Amino acid sequence: MKKILGVLLVLSLVVFVAGCGSSGTAEKNNTSQEAGSVSPVKLGIIQIAEHPSLDAAREGFLEVLAENGYEEGKNLVVEYHNAQGDIATANTIAQKLVGDQVDLVLAIATPAAQAIASATDEIPILITAVTDPVAAELVETLEKPNTNVTGTTDMNPVKEQLALVKEFVPEAQKVGIIYNTSEKNSEVQVNIAREVAPELGVELVEVAATSTNEVLQVAQSLVGKVDAIYVPTDNTVVSALASVVQVAEENDIPLIVGEGDSVRQGGLATIGIDYRKLGRQTGEMALRILEDGAKPQDMPIEAQKDYELIINKKAAANMGVEIPQRLLEKADKIFE
Amino acid sequence: MWLNFVVGTLDQGLVYGIMVLGVYLSFRVLDYADLSVDGSFPLGAAIAARLIFDGYNPWLATFLALGGGALAGIFTGLLHTRIRITPLLSGILTMTALYSINLRIMGRSNIPLLRAETIFTRLTEWGVPESLTVTILGSMTVGVIIALLYLFLHTELGFALRATGDNEQMIKSMGVNVSVMKILGLALSNALVAFSGAYAAQAQRFADIGMGIGIIIAGLASVIIGEVLVGTSSILRVLVGVVFGSLVYRLVIAVVLYMGLKPTDLKLMTALLVIVALASPALKTRLRLNNIGR
Numbered sequence: 001m002k003k004i005l006g007v008l009l010v011l012s013l014v015v016f017v018a019g020c021g022s023s024g025t026a027e028k029n030n031t032s033q034e035a036g037s038v039s040p041v042k043l044g045i046i047q048i049a050e051h052p053s054l055d056a057a058r059e060g061f062l063e064v065l066a067e068n069g070y071e072e073g074k075n076l077v078v079e080y081h082n083a084q085g086d087i088a089t090a091n092t093i094a095q096k097l098v099g100d101q102v103d104l105v106l107a108i109a110t111p112a113a114q115a116i117a118s119a120t121d122e123i124p125i126l127i128t129a130v131t132d133p134v135a136a137e138l139v140e141t142l143e144k145p146n147t148n149v150t151g152t153t154d155m156n157p158v159k160e161q162l163a164l165v166k167e168f169v170p171e172a173q174k175v176g177i178i179y180n181t182s183e184k185n186s187e188v189q190v191n192i193a194r195e196v197a198p199e200l201g202v203e204l205v206e207v208a209a210t211s212t213n214e215v216l217q218v219a220q221s222l223v224g225k226v227d228a229i230y231v232p233t234d235n236t237v238v239s240a241l242a243s244v245v246q247v248a249e250e251n252d253i254p255l256i257v258g259e260g261d262s263v264r265q266g267g268l269a270t271i272g273i274d275y276r277k278l279g280r281q282t283g284e285m286a287l288r289i290l291e292d293g294a295k296p297q298d299m300p301i302e303a304q305k306d307y308e309l310i311i312n313k314k315a316a317a318n319m320g321v322e323i324p325q326r327l328l329e330k331a332d333k334i335f336e
Numbered sequence: 337m338w339l340n341f342v343v344g345t346l347d348q349g350l351v352y353g354i355m356v357l358g359v360y361l362s363f364r365v366l367d368y369a370d371l372s373v374d375g376s377f378p379l380g381a382a383i384a385a386r387l388i389f390d391g392y393n394p395w396l397a398t399f400l401a402l403g404g405g406a407l408a409g410i411f412t413g414l415l416h417t418r419i420r421i422t423p424l425l426s427g428i429l430t431m432t433a434l435y436s437i438n439l440r441i442m443g444r445s446n447i448p449l450l451r452a453e454t455i456f457t458r459l460t461e462w463g464v465p466e467s468l469t470v471t472i473l474g475s476m477t478v479g480v481i482i483a484l485l486y487l488f489l490h491t492e493l494g495f496a497l498r499a500t501g502d503n504e505q506m507i508k509s510m511g512v513n514v515s516v517m518k519i520l521g522l523a524l525s526n527a528l529v530a531f532s533g534a535y536a537a538q539a540q541r542f543a544d545i546g547m548g549i550g551i552i553i554a555g556l557a558s559v560i561i562g563e564v565l566v567g568t569s570s571i572l573r574v575l576v577g578v579v580f581g582s583l584v585y586r587l588v589i590a591v592v593l594y595m596g597l598k599p600t601d602l603k604l605m606t607a608l609l610v611i612v613a614l615a616s617p618a619l620k621t622r623l624r625l626n627n628i629g630r
Contacts (some may be wrong), residue, residue: 093347110544
């Protein structure tokens with residue numbers, strides 16, 4: 001008897017908490033049913049974890065849909081789930097989205113994309129923030145996916161970013177690169193950096209951090225050894241970017257970063273991906289599927305169309321860097 | 337929709353249930369809070385995925401994964417018995433070391449198996465519908481493992497293992513080598529956990545270095561839920577119970593997702609579930625009985 005009470009207690013608690021936290025999708029469903037003329041588009045979103053860049057990509061995607069007349073609660077039902085880093089949960093989410101027969105899935109980051117791709121080969125899947133869709137076996141080739149998957153890659157323009165080091169500090173010889181060895185995405189970027197370093201005339205000093213807690217120490221280990229630091233779009237290091245900024249400012253080391261948000265957080269400069277724009281570009285692709293009947297099978301994977309140059313003036317002052325005038329003129333965004 | 341929900345939850349409960357049986361061995365039978373599982377689960381996934389990706393037989397890959405897990409368990413056991421490192425810390429050390437080892441085995445941080453031949457795809461050749469392969473093979477595997485564990489725990493060796501967890505001093509005085517028992521228990525436990533990792537990688541069709549996240553909490557939660565719901569009056573009951581606990585754990589996560597809980601509150605739910613299970617009166621009385629001795 002006590003045991004049964006225990007079970008009931010657990011289940012009622014779950015129901016209660018879930019009820020409190022309910023994002024109100026049920027009500028939205030009702031209103032959209034009343035609108036009634038056409039059945040609303042069901043969009044499923046599966047995101048691997050909370051992260052500013054990934055959130056920006058999701059928001060950009062939804063912006064484009066909203067601008068083109070897809071209004072949540074009227075003709076659009078959005079079912080957003082976040083796996084919080086747990087891959088088993090990502091699989092549960094994928095099964096749920098397939099079971100709910102959504103019309104379209106937005107998958108944000110590689111494991112989320114793999115989870116949904118292995119759950120369905122029919123529902124069109126738009127991926128974003130996936131660095132190498134071919135290596136992840138989501139598509140056959142970038143030009144012609146031949147699967148139910150298409151979308152955008154966030155392959156970072158590593159070469160252009162490393163070149164930025166020389167633009168700010170022409171005499172730089174050694175560039176420290178901080179990354180988490182366990183992130184596929186970073187691995188790919190570091191490989192590119194190794195390849196292009198000789199032609200850019202710099203030597204790489206690679207250091208690895210396996211968790212956000214280690215980033216500060218790892219950054220400190222570069223002091224005195226390098227003329228500049230480069231941080232690619234590594235989730236671990238970017239999450240702890242403040243530590244790197246601190247080290248760079250205290251020791252006057254220019255810090256080139258891999259994306260715009262990292263410049264806002266105190267990096268000196270970047271040329272690269274804007275995740276909100278990348279999400280928007282993915283949204284445009286979604287429109288082609290929803291309205292023009294395009295098939296993911298034939299839609300090439302897209303990279304960011306126009307890279308942005310972003311500079312942080314305050315960071316430059318703190319790192320003792322003189323910003324060349326032509327870079328200031330070229331910049332798309334300047335943080336004062 | 338409901339079929340998807342039921343089959344999906346059942347599959348995950350079974351695949352991760354193998355891991356839970358392993359956690360039960362260390363956590364309850366040996367009375368050893370072993371955190372190496374957060375490393376040995378992705379270790380199994382890494383070994384299996386790498387070998388399958390390189391074109392080896394999936395069954396061979398899966399059993400090599402099991403062997404790799406056993407080695408990880410032996411390593412933890414040696415740290416504890418030879419260097420006298422506490423159980424908690426020796427597990428954490430193994431887990432930390434395995435992180436790099438797993439990356440080395442995989443050669444990258446993520447191996448897709450989307451179109452590879454796995455132990456599950458082989459079943460389709462025998463006419464099993466694709467959506468049921470994991471359910472069928474998973475329940476058969478869990479059944480076999482429960483039967484083997486049941487038999488093993490009733491052998492003389494199995495009794496010695498259980499006694500090591502119950503009353504180390506007594507079993508020492510009977511001339512049993514406690515160190516050997518602990519190493520054996522940890523090897524078995526981590527072998528099962530890695531085996532489960534190999535199954536999980538093939539069921540979800542990719543291996544990722546992040547697969548260890550949330551494993552120990554899922555393992556402990558499932559053991560505790562199983563003990564509370566099914567009871568611990570006999571070995572068979574517990575073994576079936578902890579797998580059932582794994583099913584309930586996955587079911588709760590799925591229900592929470594299906595009810596539209598805020599994505600950010602998921603972890604909180606998981607913790608609440610374990611706390612409620614632990615606080616349940618049934619368990620309290622049982623803990624009291626345990627303290628008196630069996």
